[in-house]
Amino acid sequence: MSKPKILIVGGGIGGLSCATALAETGKFDISIFESDIIGGQASSKKSTLCNTEISWRAYGCSYNNLFSIMNDISCMHNFYQAKPNDLCYSFNKTYDLTLSQYFNKVKYNLLDKSIKFLFDCKERNINEHHNLEAYNYYERDTLHTLILGPLMGLEPTKVTLSALLKFIYGLEQIDNNVCKNGSMSLVTKYPTSESLFDPWIKYLLQRNVKIYEKYSLNNVICDNNGKISQIIINNQLYNANEIVFACSLRPLINIFNNSTILKNTIVNKKINILNSGHQLYISVNFYWKKQIIKKRECHAYVFDNGWYPIIIKRFINTDYIKNNCNENIKEVWNIGVADYLLGNYVKKYTSQCSFEEIVYEIKMNIMNSEHFKNYFDFKNNTWDDYFYDYEFDDRYEKQLPTTYKFSINKGIENNLLNNQESEIGNKVYFSAYYVKNTTGGASMETSCEIGLTTADLICKKYNVENPRKPIYKSNNYLTLFTLPFVWLDCLLYKFKMKPITDYINPIVLLILYLIIILLIVYKLCTFIVNYKSFKKIFKLNKKSKRKKK
Numbered sequence: 188m189s190k191p192k193i194l195i196v197g198g199g200i201g202g203l204s205c206a207t208a209l210a211e212t213g214k215f216d217i218s219i220f221e222s223d224i225i226g227g228q229a230s231s232k233k234s235t236l237c238n239t240e241i242s243w244r245a246y247g248c249s250y251n252n253l254f255s256i257m258n259d260i261s262c263m264h265n266f267y268q269a270k271p272n273d274l275c276y277s278f279n280k281t282y283d284l285t286l287s288q289y290f291n292k293v294k295y296n297l298l299d300k301s302i303k304f305l306f307d308c309k310e311r312n313i314n315e316h317h318n319l320e321a322y323n324y325y326e327r328d329t330l331h332t333l334i335l336g337p338l339m340g341l342e343p344t345k346v347t348l349s350a351l352l353k354f355i356y357g358l359e360q361i362d363n364n365v366c367k368n369g370s371m372s373l374v375t376k377y378p379t380s381e382s383l384f385d386p387w388i389k390y391l392l393q394r395n396v397k398i399y400e401k402y403s404l405n406n407v408i409c410d411n412n413g414k415i416s417q418i419i420i421n422n423q424l425y426n427a428n429e430i431v432f433a434c435s436l437r438p439l440i441n442i443f444n445n446s447t448i449l450k451n452t453i454v455n456k457k458i459n460i461l462n463s464g465h466q467l468y469i470s471v472n473f474y475w476k477k478q479i480i481k482k483r484e485c486h487a488y489v490f491d492n493g494w495y496p497i498i499i500k501r502f503i504n505t506d507y508i509k510n511n512c513n514e515n516i517k518e519v520w521n522i523g524v525a526d527y528l529l530g531n532y533v534k535k536y537t538s539q540c541s542f543e544e545i546v547y548e549i550k551m552n553i554m555n556s557e558h559f560k561n562y563f564d565f566k567n568n569t570w571d572d573y574f575y576d577y578e579f580d581d582r583y584e585k586q587l588p589t590t591y592k593f594s595i596n597k598g599i600e601n602n603l604l605n606n607q608e609s610e611i612g613n614k615v616y617f618s619a620y621y622v623k624n625t626t627g628g629a630s631m632e633t634s635c636e637i638g639l640t641t642a643d644l645i646c647k648k649y650n651v652e653n654p655r656k657p658i659y660k661s662n663n664y665l666t667l668f669t670l671p672f673v674w675l676d677c678l679l680y681k682f683k684m685k686p687i688t689d690y691i692n693p694i695v696l697l698i699l700y701l702i703i704i705l706l707i708v709y710k711l712c713t714f715i716v717n718y719k720s721f722k723k724i725f726k727l728n729k730k731s732k733r734k735k736k
Contacts, residue, residue, distance in 0.1 A: 191216065193215050193645065194220070197434035200229050202219055202434075203638065204637075206638075207655065211655055223401070224380070225387075225400060226379060228435065228591070229244065229634070236474055236513045237472070237508065237516055239507075243499050249358050250635070253635040254362050255655070257383070260387050265381070269373065272485055273486055274371065292330055294328060294330075298694060300325060300693075302693040307688065309662075311686060317347050320346070322335065331343070332495065336495050340630060342596060345527075345596040347600060350595035350600065352627070356665065360662050376505055402420050405420060405421070414614075416614070429616065433641075436461060437591075452611060454611055458604070460602045465594075467538050467591070469537050470522070470579070471521075472520065473574070475518040475520070479562050480518065496552060499520065525537070526538045530548040532547065533548045542579060606637065618634075636658070672700070
Protein backbone atom coordinates (compact mmCIF):
# COMPACT_ATOMS: atom_id res chain seq x y z
CA MET A 188 0.00 0.00 0.00
CA SER A 189 1.47 3.37 -1.02
CA LYS A 190 2.06 6.06 1.56
CA PRO A 191 0.02 9.30 1.46
CA LYS A 192 1.94 11.87 -0.57
CA ILE A 193 2.66 15.18 1.19
CA LEU A 194 3.96 18.22 -0.74
CA ILE A 195 5.43 20.98 1.42
CA VAL A 196 5.93 24.29 -0.39
CA GLY A 197 8.60 26.18 1.54
CA GLY A 198 11.72 24.96 3.31
CA GLY A 199 11.80 27.41 6.21
CA ILE A 200 11.29 26.56 9.88
CA GLY A 201 7.54 25.92 9.40
CA GLY A 202 8.02 23.53 6.48
CA LEU A 203 10.98 21.72 8.03
CA SER A 204 9.18 21.28 11.38
CA CYS A 205 6.10 19.88 9.66
CA ALA A 206 8.26 17.50 7.58
CA THR A 207 10.21 16.38 10.67
CA ALA A 208 7.13 15.34 12.65
CA LEU A 209 5.61 13.57 9.63
CA ALA A 210 8.88 11.84 8.68
CA GLU A 211 9.36 10.48 12.21
CA THR A 212 6.12 8.50 11.86
CA GLY A 213 7.47 6.69 8.79
CA LYS A 214 3.96 6.71 7.32
CA PHE A 215 4.19 9.45 4.67
CA ASP A 216 5.91 10.19 1.35
CA ILE A 217 7.21 13.75 1.87
CA SER A 218 8.69 16.29 -0.55
CA ILE A 219 9.89 19.80 0.32
CA PHE A 220 10.18 22.53 -2.35
CA GLU A 221 12.12 25.68 -1.45
CA SER A 222 12.34 28.67 -3.81
CA ASP A 223 15.71 29.78 -2.40
CA ILE A 224 17.87 27.75 -0.01
CA ILE A 225 16.73 25.52 2.83
CA GLY A 226 16.03 27.70 5.84
CA GLY A 227 14.01 30.25 3.89
CA GLN A 228 13.82 33.56 5.71
CA ALA A 229 15.51 32.00 8.73
CA SER A 230 18.61 31.50 6.58
CA SER A 231 20.89 34.27 5.42
CA LYS A 232 22.86 35.30 2.39
CA LYS A 233 26.42 34.02 2.39
CA SER A 234 29.07 36.71 2.38
CA THR A 235 31.88 36.67 -0.18
CA LEU A 236 34.65 38.12 2.01
CA CYS A 237 34.18 35.60 4.78
CA ASN A 238 32.52 32.19 4.86
CA THR A 239 29.78 33.45 7.09
CA GLU A 240 26.29 34.86 6.72
CA ILE A 241 25.07 38.43 6.61
CA SER A 242 22.78 38.07 9.59
CA TRP A 243 22.60 36.49 13.02
CA ARG A 244 19.94 34.54 14.83
CA ALA A 245 19.12 34.48 18.53
CA TYR A 246 17.18 31.46 19.83
CA GLY A 247 15.11 32.54 22.85
CA CYS A 248 14.93 30.42 25.98
CA SER A 249 11.20 29.79 25.44
CA TYR A 250 11.80 28.06 22.09
CA ASN A 251 10.60 24.72 23.49
CA ASN A 252 9.47 23.24 20.16
CA LEU A 253 12.58 24.24 18.24
CA PHE A 254 14.96 23.09 20.98
CA SER A 255 13.24 19.69 21.01
CA ILE A 256 14.06 19.28 17.31
CA MET A 257 17.57 20.74 17.68
CA ASN A 258 18.33 18.15 20.37
CA ASP A 259 17.17 15.29 18.17
CA ILE A 260 19.09 16.42 15.07
CA SER A 261 22.23 16.69 17.28
CA CYS A 262 23.14 20.30 16.56
CA MET A 263 23.12 21.89 20.03
CA HIS A 264 26.93 21.89 20.15
CA ASN A 265 26.83 24.45 17.30
CA PHE A 266 25.39 27.11 19.65
CA TYR A 267 26.66 28.99 22.65
CA GLN A 268 24.68 30.51 25.49
CA ALA A 269 24.25 34.28 25.55
CA LYS A 270 24.42 35.53 29.14
CA PRO A 271 22.57 38.61 30.46
CA ASN A 272 25.77 40.67 30.52
CA ASP A 273 26.51 39.77 26.89
CA LEU A 274 24.01 42.41 25.77
CA CYS A 275 24.82 46.05 26.42
CA TYR A 276 21.87 48.40 26.31
CA SER A 277 22.46 52.16 26.26
CA PHE A 278 26.11 51.23 26.63
CA ASN A 279 26.30 51.69 30.37
CA LYS A 280 24.31 48.76 31.66
CA THR A 281 23.49 45.21 30.72
CA TYR A 282 19.98 44.08 29.96
CA ASP A 283 18.10 41.02 31.16
CA LEU A 284 14.53 40.44 29.99
CA THR A 285 13.00 38.90 33.11
CA LEU A 286 9.86 40.10 34.83
CA SER A 287 11.73 41.32 37.94
CA GLN A 288 14.37 43.13 35.87
CA TYR A 289 11.63 44.66 33.76
CA PHE A 290 9.88 46.21 36.76
CA ASN A 291 13.21 47.51 38.06
CA LYS A 292 13.85 49.36 34.80
CA VAL A 293 10.41 50.60 33.78
CA LYS A 294 9.74 54.29 34.38
CA TYR A 295 7.71 55.13 37.50
CA ASN A 296 5.03 57.02 35.56
CA LEU A 297 4.46 53.89 33.42
CA LEU A 298 4.54 51.43 36.31
CA ASP A 299 0.76 51.39 36.80
CA LYS A 300 0.31 50.53 33.11
CA SER A 301 2.53 47.48 33.53
CA ILE A 302 1.26 46.36 36.95
CA LYS A 303 -2.32 46.37 35.62
CA PHE A 304 -1.72 43.24 33.57
CA LEU A 305 -0.60 41.26 36.63
CA PHE A 306 -4.18 41.46 37.94
CA ASP A 307 -5.96 40.68 34.66
CA CYS A 308 -6.65 37.21 33.29
CA LYS A 309 -4.77 36.01 30.23
CA GLU A 310 -7.85 35.98 27.98
CA ARG A 311 -8.52 39.65 28.69
CA ASN A 312 -4.88 40.61 28.20
CA ILE A 313 -4.39 38.93 24.85
CA ASN A 314 -7.88 39.43 23.38
CA GLU A 315 -8.89 42.98 24.28
CA HIS A 316 -5.89 45.03 23.14
CA HIS A 317 -5.67 44.32 19.40
CA ASN A 318 -6.35 47.95 18.55
CA LEU A 319 -3.86 49.45 21.00
CA GLU A 320 -0.33 50.11 19.80
CA ALA A 321 2.09 49.19 22.58
CA TYR A 322 4.47 51.96 21.50
CA ASN A 323 1.85 54.64 22.16
CA TYR A 324 0.39 52.88 25.22
CA TYR A 325 3.81 53.08 26.90
CA GLU A 326 4.29 56.67 25.74
CA ARG A 327 7.13 55.82 23.34
CA ASP A 328 9.27 54.60 26.22
CA THR A 329 12.83 53.59 25.27
CA LEU A 330 12.77 50.31 27.20
CA HIS A 331 9.57 49.14 25.53
CA THR A 332 10.88 50.12 22.12
CA LEU A 333 13.88 47.88 22.77
CA ILE A 334 11.64 44.97 23.83
CA LEU A 335 9.28 45.40 20.88
CA GLY A 336 12.05 46.00 18.36
CA PRO A 337 15.36 44.10 18.55
CA LEU A 338 14.31 41.58 21.21
CA MET A 339 10.87 40.64 19.83
CA GLY A 340 11.84 41.25 16.22
CA LEU A 341 8.67 43.23 15.60
CA GLU A 342 7.88 46.71 14.33
CA PRO A 343 7.93 48.60 17.65
CA THR A 344 5.93 51.64 16.53
CA LYS A 345 3.02 49.52 15.30
CA VAL A 346 2.91 46.21 17.21
CA THR A 347 -0.22 45.73 19.31
CA LEU A 348 -0.37 45.53 23.07
CA SER A 349 -2.01 42.09 22.77
CA ALA A 350 1.01 40.76 20.84
CA LEU A 351 3.41 42.12 23.47
CA LEU A 352 1.46 40.51 26.33
CA LYS A 353 1.19 37.20 24.45
CA PHE A 354 4.95 37.30 23.97
CA ILE A 355 5.54 37.93 27.70
CA TYR A 356 3.30 35.00 28.68
CA GLY A 357 5.40 32.82 26.36
CA LEU A 358 8.62 33.99 28.01
CA GLU A 359 7.48 32.45 31.29
CA GLN A 360 7.82 28.96 29.76
CA ILE A 361 11.59 28.70 29.57
CA ASP A 362 13.34 25.43 28.74
CA ASN A 363 15.72 25.23 31.70
CA ASN A 364 17.46 22.19 30.24
CA VAL A 365 18.78 24.38 27.43
CA CYS A 366 19.13 27.86 28.93
CA LYS A 367 21.24 27.40 32.05
CA ASN A 368 22.98 29.73 34.48
CA GLY A 369 20.85 32.75 33.60
CA SER A 370 21.45 32.64 29.86
CA MET A 371 19.10 34.75 27.73
CA SER A 372 19.24 32.77 24.50
CA LEU A 373 21.39 30.63 22.23
CA VAL A 374 23.43 32.12 19.38
CA THR A 375 24.99 30.25 16.46
CA LYS A 376 28.73 29.67 16.55
CA TYR A 377 28.81 29.29 12.76
CA PRO A 378 26.57 30.36 9.85
CA THR A 379 22.99 29.22 10.42
CA SER A 380 23.21 26.88 7.43
CA GLU A 381 26.08 25.00 9.12
CA SER A 382 24.82 25.33 12.70
CA LEU A 383 21.19 24.33 12.11
CA PHE A 384 20.07 23.59 8.58
CA ASP A 385 22.81 21.21 7.42
CA PRO A 386 22.18 18.83 10.38
CA TRP A 387 18.44 19.23 9.87
CA ILE A 388 18.66 18.36 6.16
CA LYS A 389 20.78 15.30 6.99
CA TYR A 390 18.21 14.18 9.57
CA LEU A 391 15.35 14.47 7.06
CA LEU A 392 17.25 12.78 4.22
CA GLN A 393 17.93 9.82 6.53
CA ARG A 394 14.15 9.55 6.89
CA ASN A 395 13.61 9.56 3.10
CA VAL A 396 12.31 13.11 2.81
CA LYS A 397 12.94 14.50 -0.68
CA ILE A 398 14.31 18.06 -0.66
CA TYR A 399 14.43 20.42 -3.66
CA GLU A 400 16.06 23.87 -3.60
CA LYS A 401 15.43 26.63 -6.17
CA TYR A 402 11.95 25.20 -6.84
CA SER A 403 9.40 28.05 -6.91
CA LEU A 404 5.62 27.89 -6.66
CA ASN A 405 4.13 29.16 -9.96
CA ASN A 406 0.42 28.50 -9.62
CA VAL A 407 -2.36 26.39 -8.13
CA ILE A 408 -5.12 24.44 -9.89
CA CYS A 409 -8.67 24.36 -8.51
CA ASP A 410 -11.28 21.65 -9.09
CA ASN A 411 -14.90 22.21 -10.16
CA ASN A 412 -15.85 23.03 -6.57
CA GLY A 413 -13.30 25.83 -6.29
CA LYS A 414 -10.96 23.84 -4.04
CA ILE A 415 -7.20 23.69 -4.58
CA SER A 416 -6.33 20.25 -5.96
CA GLN A 417 -2.93 20.57 -7.65
CA ILE A 418 0.08 22.90 -7.69
CA ILE A 419 2.56 23.99 -10.34
CA ILE A 420 6.20 24.23 -9.26
CA ASN A 421 8.98 25.18 -11.68
CA ASN A 422 6.32 24.90 -14.43
CA GLN A 423 5.60 21.26 -13.59
CA LEU A 424 2.24 19.97 -12.36
CA TYR A 425 2.20 18.09 -9.02
CA ASN A 426 -0.52 15.97 -7.43
CA ALA A 427 -0.60 15.04 -3.75
CA ASN A 428 -2.86 13.74 -1.02
CA GLU A 429 -2.01 16.79 1.11
CA ILE A 430 -0.53 20.17 0.16
CA VAL A 431 1.19 22.31 2.80
CA PHE A 432 1.90 25.97 2.05
CA ALA A 433 4.88 26.82 4.27
CA CYS A 434 6.12 29.57 1.96
CA SER A 435 6.01 33.32 2.46
CA LEU A 436 2.88 35.35 1.76
CA ARG A 437 4.16 37.00 -1.40
CA PRO A 438 3.79 34.11 -3.91
CA LEU A 439 0.39 33.19 -2.43
CA ILE A 440 -0.89 36.77 -2.75
CA ASN A 441 0.17 36.91 -6.42
CA ILE A 442 -1.48 33.58 -7.20
CA PHE A 443 -4.72 34.26 -5.31
CA ASN A 444 -5.12 37.79 -6.71
CA ASN A 445 -4.72 36.50 -10.28
CA SER A 446 -7.09 33.56 -9.86
CA THR A 447 -10.71 34.09 -10.95
CA ILE A 448 -11.76 31.44 -8.39
CA LEU A 449 -9.58 32.32 -5.39
CA LYS A 450 -9.50 36.12 -5.56
CA ASN A 451 -12.99 36.45 -4.03
CA THR A 452 -12.34 34.10 -1.10
CA ILE A 453 -12.15 35.17 2.55
CA VAL A 454 -8.67 33.61 2.65
CA ASN A 455 -7.50 35.97 -0.09
CA LYS A 456 -8.96 38.97 1.73
CA LYS A 457 -7.05 37.93 4.84
CA ILE A 458 -3.69 37.34 3.19
CA ASN A 459 -3.83 40.75 1.52
CA ILE A 460 -4.47 42.35 4.91
CA LEU A 461 -1.66 40.29 6.45
CA ASN A 462 0.69 41.66 3.83
CA SER A 463 0.52 45.03 5.62
CA GLY A 464 2.27 43.37 8.57
CA HIS A 465 5.49 43.01 6.61
CA GLN A 466 8.35 45.22 7.73
CA LEU A 467 11.76 45.91 6.27
CA TYR A 468 14.74 44.57 8.17
CA ILE A 469 18.23 45.44 7.00
CA SER A 470 21.31 43.40 7.82
CA VAL A 471 24.91 44.34 7.08
CA ASN A 472 28.29 42.81 7.94
CA PHE A 473 31.14 45.07 9.02
CA TYR A 474 34.64 43.62 8.60
CA TRP A 475 37.55 44.96 10.65
CA LYS A 476 41.30 44.98 10.04
CA LYS A 477 41.96 44.72 13.77
CA GLN A 478 40.49 42.79 16.64
CA ILE A 479 38.27 45.23 18.50
CA ILE A 480 36.14 43.37 21.05
CA LYS A 481 38.68 41.23 22.83
CA LYS A 482 36.42 39.73 25.52
CA ARG A 483 33.17 37.86 25.25
CA GLU A 484 31.52 39.97 27.95
CA CYS A 485 29.06 42.47 26.54
CA HIS A 486 29.68 41.61 22.90
CA ALA A 487 26.19 42.51 21.69
CA TYR A 488 25.09 46.15 21.65
CA VAL A 489 21.85 48.04 21.16
CA PHE A 490 21.83 51.79 20.52
CA ASP A 491 18.84 53.56 22.04
CA ASN A 492 18.58 56.25 19.40
CA GLY A 493 18.50 56.67 15.64
CA TRP A 494 17.73 53.41 13.91
CA TYR A 495 18.26 51.30 17.02
CA PRO A 496 21.05 49.31 15.40
CA ILE A 497 21.84 46.06 17.18
CA ILE A 498 25.43 44.86 16.81
CA ILE A 499 26.84 41.44 17.54
CA LYS A 500 30.39 40.22 17.24
CA ARG A 501 30.31 36.93 15.39
CA PHE A 502 32.21 33.77 16.37
CA ILE A 503 32.99 34.62 19.98
CA ASN A 504 34.23 31.18 21.01
CA THR A 505 35.92 29.93 17.86
CA ASP A 506 38.88 30.52 15.54
CA TYR A 507 36.41 30.53 12.63
CA ILE A 508 37.55 33.89 11.22
CA LYS A 509 41.19 32.84 10.95
CA ASN A 510 40.26 29.73 8.97
CA ASN A 511 37.34 31.05 6.91
CA CYS A 512 37.76 34.76 6.16
CA ASN A 513 39.85 36.99 3.93
CA GLU A 514 43.31 37.26 5.50
CA ASN A 515 42.81 41.01 6.08
CA ILE A 516 39.73 40.41 8.25
CA LYS A 517 40.34 40.05 11.98
CA GLU A 518 36.80 40.52 13.27
CA VAL A 519 33.22 40.34 11.94
CA TRP A 520 30.25 42.30 13.21
CA ASN A 521 26.70 41.74 12.06
CA ILE A 522 24.48 44.79 12.37
CA GLY A 523 20.72 44.83 12.02
CA VAL A 524 18.60 47.97 11.67
CA ALA A 525 14.86 48.32 11.11
CA ASP A 526 12.79 50.81 9.18
CA TYR A 527 10.76 52.60 11.84
CA LEU A 528 12.78 55.63 13.04
CA LEU A 529 14.73 58.41 11.39
CA GLY A 530 18.50 58.19 11.63
CA ASN A 531 20.52 60.53 13.85
CA TYR A 532 22.97 61.57 11.15
CA VAL A 533 21.11 60.60 7.98
CA LYS A 534 17.66 62.07 8.57
CA LYS A 535 15.85 59.38 6.61
CA TYR A 536 14.26 56.01 7.16
CA THR A 537 16.49 53.11 6.19
CA SER A 538 14.27 52.19 3.22
CA GLN A 539 14.92 55.66 1.79
CA CYS A 540 18.71 55.36 2.04
CA SER A 541 21.46 54.12 -0.20
CA PHE A 542 23.91 51.45 0.93
CA GLU A 543 26.49 54.16 1.57
CA GLU A 544 24.11 56.25 3.70
CA ILE A 545 23.25 53.26 5.87
CA VAL A 546 26.94 52.52 6.45
CA TYR A 547 27.56 56.20 7.25
CA GLU A 548 24.74 56.31 9.86
CA ILE A 549 26.08 53.20 11.62
CA LYS A 550 29.64 54.52 11.42
CA MET A 551 28.66 57.81 13.07
CA ASN A 552 26.69 56.02 15.80
CA ILE A 553 29.80 53.99 16.62
CA MET A 554 32.28 56.88 16.44
CA ASN A 555 30.13 59.08 18.70
CA SER A 556 29.31 56.38 21.24
CA GLU A 557 30.74 56.82 24.73
CA HIS A 558 30.90 53.07 25.05
CA PHE A 559 32.94 52.43 21.90
CA LYS A 560 35.56 54.98 22.93
CA ASN A 561 36.85 52.11 25.06
CA TYR A 562 37.36 50.01 21.93
CA PHE A 563 38.70 52.48 19.37
CA ASP A 564 41.57 54.93 19.63
CA PHE A 565 40.36 57.61 17.23
CA LYS A 566 42.88 60.12 18.56
CA ASN A 567 45.74 58.17 17.02
CA ASN A 568 43.86 56.24 14.32
CA THR A 569 41.34 56.99 11.60
CA TRP A 570 38.20 55.02 10.80
CA ASP A 571 39.97 53.50 7.78
CA ASP A 572 42.76 52.20 10.02
CA TYR A 573 40.15 49.89 11.56
CA PHE A 574 37.47 49.38 8.92
CA TYR A 575 38.02 46.94 6.04
CA ASP A 576 34.71 46.53 4.17
CA TYR A 577 30.98 45.75 4.40
CA GLU A 578 28.37 43.49 2.76
CA PHE A 579 24.56 43.61 2.73
CA ASP A 580 21.94 40.89 2.54
CA ASP A 581 20.03 41.97 -0.57
CA ARG A 582 18.35 38.71 -1.56
CA TYR A 583 14.75 39.88 -1.32
CA GLU A 584 14.88 43.49 -2.46
CA LYS A 585 17.66 44.27 -4.93
CA GLN A 586 16.86 47.98 -4.95
CA LEU A 587 17.15 48.06 -1.13
CA PRO A 588 19.40 46.13 1.23
CA THR A 589 16.41 44.56 2.97
CA THR A 590 14.69 41.35 3.96
CA TYR A 591 11.04 40.99 4.92
CA LYS A 592 9.98 40.30 8.47
CA PHE A 593 6.47 40.03 9.87
CA SER A 594 4.98 42.10 12.66
CA ILE A 595 1.74 41.69 14.62
CA ASN A 596 0.29 45.15 14.05
CA LYS A 597 -3.28 46.48 14.11
CA GLY A 598 -5.63 44.25 12.14
CA ILE A 599 -3.09 41.44 11.81
CA GLU A 600 -4.01 39.18 14.76
CA ASN A 601 -7.69 38.96 13.72
CA ASN A 602 -6.72 37.94 10.19
CA LEU A 603 -4.17 35.23 10.94
CA LEU A 604 -5.11 32.05 9.09
CA ASN A 605 -5.96 28.67 10.55
CA ASN A 606 -3.69 25.77 9.68
CA GLN A 607 -6.56 24.46 7.57
CA GLU A 608 -9.09 26.66 5.78
CA SER A 609 -11.99 24.53 4.50
CA GLU A 610 -12.96 27.31 2.08
CA ILE A 611 -10.14 26.29 -0.28
CA GLY A 612 -10.18 22.52 0.34
CA ASN A 613 -9.60 19.89 2.99
CA LYS A 614 -6.26 18.79 1.49
CA VAL A 615 -4.63 22.23 1.86
CA TYR A 616 -2.76 23.44 4.95
CA PHE A 617 -0.91 26.61 5.92
CA SER A 618 2.27 26.28 7.95
CA ALA A 619 4.06 29.63 8.13
CA TYR A 620 4.33 32.78 10.27
CA TYR A 621 0.90 34.10 9.16
CA VAL A 622 -1.00 31.30 10.97
CA LYS A 623 -2.59 31.55 14.44
CA ASN A 624 -0.22 30.57 17.25
CA THR A 625 0.38 30.90 20.99
CA THR A 626 3.80 32.59 20.95
CA GLY A 627 2.89 36.25 20.37
CA GLY A 628 5.15 37.19 17.50
CA ALA A 629 6.74 36.01 14.28
CA SER A 630 9.77 34.11 15.49
CA MET A 631 11.42 30.82 14.59
CA GLU A 632 9.56 29.26 17.52
CA THR A 633 6.28 30.59 16.08
CA SER A 634 6.95 28.87 12.76
CA CYS A 635 8.06 25.68 14.49
CA GLU A 636 4.90 25.50 16.61
CA ILE A 637 2.75 26.11 13.52
CA GLY A 638 4.63 23.45 11.53
CA LEU A 639 4.21 20.84 14.25
CA THR A 640 0.51 21.70 14.58
CA THR A 641 0.05 21.18 10.85
CA ALA A 642 1.78 17.80 11.04
CA ASP A 643 -0.44 16.84 13.98
CA LEU A 644 -3.57 17.65 11.95
CA ILE A 645 -2.36 15.47 9.07
CA CYS A 646 -1.52 12.61 11.46
CA LYS A 647 -5.01 12.77 12.98
CA LYS A 648 -6.57 12.69 9.53
CA TYR A 649 -4.78 9.40 8.75
CA ASN A 650 -5.06 7.97 12.29
CA VAL A 651 -1.27 7.96 12.59
CA GLU A 652 0.31 8.24 16.03
CA ASN A 653 2.35 11.44 16.23
CA PRO A 654 5.48 11.18 18.42
CA ARG A 655 6.21 14.91 18.22
CA LYS A 656 3.21 16.82 19.52
CA PRO A 657 3.43 20.62 19.43
CA ILE A 658 4.22 22.31 22.75
CA TYR A 659 1.94 25.31 23.19
CA LYS A 660 2.63 28.40 25.29
CA SER A 661 -0.07 27.63 27.83
CA ASN A 662 1.04 29.65 30.87
CA ASN A 663 -2.05 31.45 32.22
CA TYR A 664 -0.48 34.00 34.56
CA LEU A 665 2.43 36.40 34.58
CA THR A 666 3.17 35.80 38.26
CA LEU A 667 1.81 33.47 40.94
CA PHE A 668 1.85 36.36 43.41
CA THR A 669 -1.41 37.92 42.13
CA LEU A 670 -3.09 34.64 41.20
CA PRO A 671 -6.21 35.21 43.40
CA PHE A 672 -6.93 38.41 41.45
CA VAL A 673 -6.29 36.65 38.13
CA TRP A 674 -8.87 33.99 39.04
CA LEU A 675 -11.33 36.69 40.05
CA ASP A 676 -10.78 38.57 36.79
CA CYS A 677 -11.31 35.39 34.76
CA LEU A 678 -14.76 35.21 36.36
CA LEU A 679 -15.42 38.89 35.62
CA TYR A 680 -14.24 38.45 32.03
CA LYS A 681 -16.53 35.45 31.58
CA PHE A 682 -19.50 37.66 32.49
CA LYS A 683 -18.19 40.49 30.27
CA MET A 684 -17.48 42.76 33.22
CA LYS A 685 -14.66 45.31 33.47
CA PRO A 686 -11.51 44.48 35.47
CA ILE A 687 -10.94 45.78 39.01
CA THR A 688 -8.00 47.82 37.71
CA ASP A 689 -10.49 50.03 35.85
CA TYR A 690 -11.78 51.23 39.24
CA ILE A 691 -8.70 51.05 41.48
CA ASN A 692 -5.27 52.29 40.42
CA PRO A 693 -3.06 49.18 39.93
CA ILE A 694 -0.29 50.57 42.18
CA VAL A 695 -2.82 51.31 44.96
CA LEU A 696 -4.32 47.85 44.50
CA LEU A 697 -0.88 46.26 44.74
CA ILE A 698 -0.09 48.19 47.93
CA LEU A 699 -3.42 47.21 49.50
CA TYR A 700 -2.81 43.61 48.50
CA LEU A 701 0.66 43.68 50.10
CA ILE A 702 -0.80 45.16 53.31
CA ILE A 703 -3.43 42.42 53.45
CA ILE A 704 -0.78 39.73 52.92
CA LEU A 705 1.41 41.25 55.63
CA LEU A 706 -1.56 41.36 58.01
CA ILE A 707 -2.36 37.73 57.29
CA VAL A 708 1.28 36.75 57.83
CA TYR A 709 1.35 38.79 61.08
CA LYS A 710 -1.86 37.16 62.35
CA LEU A 711 -0.55 33.73 61.39
CA CYS A 712 2.74 34.35 63.20
CA THR A 713 0.87 35.67 66.25
CA PHE A 714 -1.34 32.62 66.26
CA ILE A 715 1.68 30.28 66.03
CA VAL A 716 3.44 32.12 68.88
CA ASN A 717 0.30 32.07 71.03
CA TYR A 718 -0.31 28.44 70.22
CA LYS A 719 3.24 27.51 71.24
CA SER A 720 2.88 29.51 74.46
CA PHE A 721 -0.45 27.87 75.21
CA LYS A 722 1.03 24.45 74.49
CA LYS A 723 3.96 25.18 76.79
CA ILE A 724 1.67 26.36 79.63
CA PHE A 725 -0.55 23.35 79.11
CA LYS A 726 2.45 21.01 79.47
CA LEU A 727 3.63 22.81 82.60
CA ASN A 728 0.18 22.52 84.16
CA LYS A 729 0.08 18.87 83.29
CA LYS A 730 3.46 18.29 84.94
CA SER A 731 2.47 20.18 88.09
CA LYS A 732 -0.71 18.09 88.40
CA ARG A 733 1.36 14.91 88.15
CA LYS A 734 3.69 16.11 90.89
CA LYS A 735 0.76 16.87 93.22
CA LYS A 736 -0.53 13.36 92.71
